[in-house]
Amino acid sequence: MNTLPVQIAFYSLAALTLISAAYVVRARSIIHAGFWLLPCFVGVAGLFATLQAHFFFVAQLLIYAGAILVLILFALMLTRDAMSLHVPLKSHLGIWAGLISAGLGISASLVLARQSWSVTTAHPAGPARQAEALGEALIGLYAVPFEVASLLLLSALIGAVVLAKVERAPAPEPPPLADTLPEPEETRKEPVGVE
Amino acid sequence: MLGVPTEYFLVLSGILFTIGVIGVLIKRNPIVIFMCIELMLNAVNLTFIALGRHFVHVNGQMYVIFVMAVAAAEVAIGLGIIVALFRSKETINIDEVNLMKY
Numbered sequence: 262m263n264t265l266p267v268q269i270a271f272y273s274l275a276a277l278t279l280i281s282a283a284y285v286v287r288a289r290s291i292i293h294a295g296f297w298l299l300p301c302f303v304g305v306a307g308l309f310a311t312l313q314a315h316f317f318f319v320a321q322l323l324i325y326a327g328a329i330l331v332l333i334l335f336a337l338m339l340t341r342d343a344m345s346l347h348v349p350l351k352s353h354l355g356i357w358a359g360l361i362s363a364g365l366g367i368s369a370s371l372v373l374a375r376q377s378w379s380v381t382t383a384h385p386a387g388p389a390r391q392a393e394a395l396g397e398a399l400i401g402l403y404a405v406p407f408e409v410a411s412l413l414l415l416s417a418l419i420g421a422v423v424l425a426k427v428e429r430a431p432a433p434e435p436p437p438l439a440d441t442l443p444e445p446e447e448t449r450k451e452p453v454g455v456e
Numbered sequence: 457m458l459g460v461p462t463e464y465f466l467v468l469s470g471i472l473f474t475i476g477v478i479g480v481l482i483k484r485n486p487i488v489i490f491m492c493i494e495l496m497l498n499a500v501n502l503t504f505i506a507l508g509r510h511f512v513h514v515n516g517q518m519y520v521i522f523v524m525a526v527a528a529a530e531v532a533i534g535l536g537i538i539v540a541l542f543r544s545k546e547t548i549n550i551d552e553v554n555l556m557k558y
Contacts (some may be wrong), residue, residue: 267459275468275469282472282495285488286479294488297497305498308468311460314505317520321501324524329494329531336535339544358481366474373466378510388502394514395521410525418530424536 278304295334300388302326315388316395465506484549486538490531497527502536 306321468533479492
């Protein structure tokens, strides 16, 4: 395999991902932060392609750049009044955050870089074989976690519906309607009972 | 061998995770905090896939599937909570939403 194009792709995708991630954190308006998320997700998808994980390249584009980003933008637009305000940033907290995160980042990078990663000689399998292995593992060794994940998604679906319906529950029961409604029901029921 | 060594991916995902941590710590809007959590989850996915390639094993990719499923569930529920909170309190600044604090 030719290494130079892969390296160029890696460096440009890494730069795209990191710069747009930095802009997500730095952006003054929330909607800009939301839109900066898109190149970041696309960059990570490209990195997956660099790693020859073809299935996750597509999954990242569909799930993150498609579904999750759209959900976040919807939430931004539903909380429209908050959108116009600039995100306040506490300066004393910012210093602490910088210190903590710098310590975390430096220590993580040191641990990862000092580990001697022996050079892998094995080529990853082709796309078809990789997807095959993934599917076999999903219905074999990982069958139970897979079912638990589907239950989790189902409960999240129901939970999202319940959360969205909470506000509308008190609206359709005004008191005058409640007084007038039972009477016709009783009169209707009586003939049915007689028959 | 393949073009880019594994540790480059690991250091890159470490930096991406750190950017996410900075965002979670300094931002005051929960939706932006959600975005930064997504950055951190992406960094973790990148680590899993890089190590899965390094050890030529399907486990790394398998965990990414579950991380993506949990992230989707988390976004749906979390954003639902944020929108419900905004409807009832008219603000989502996390310094002003402190009813559970006392």
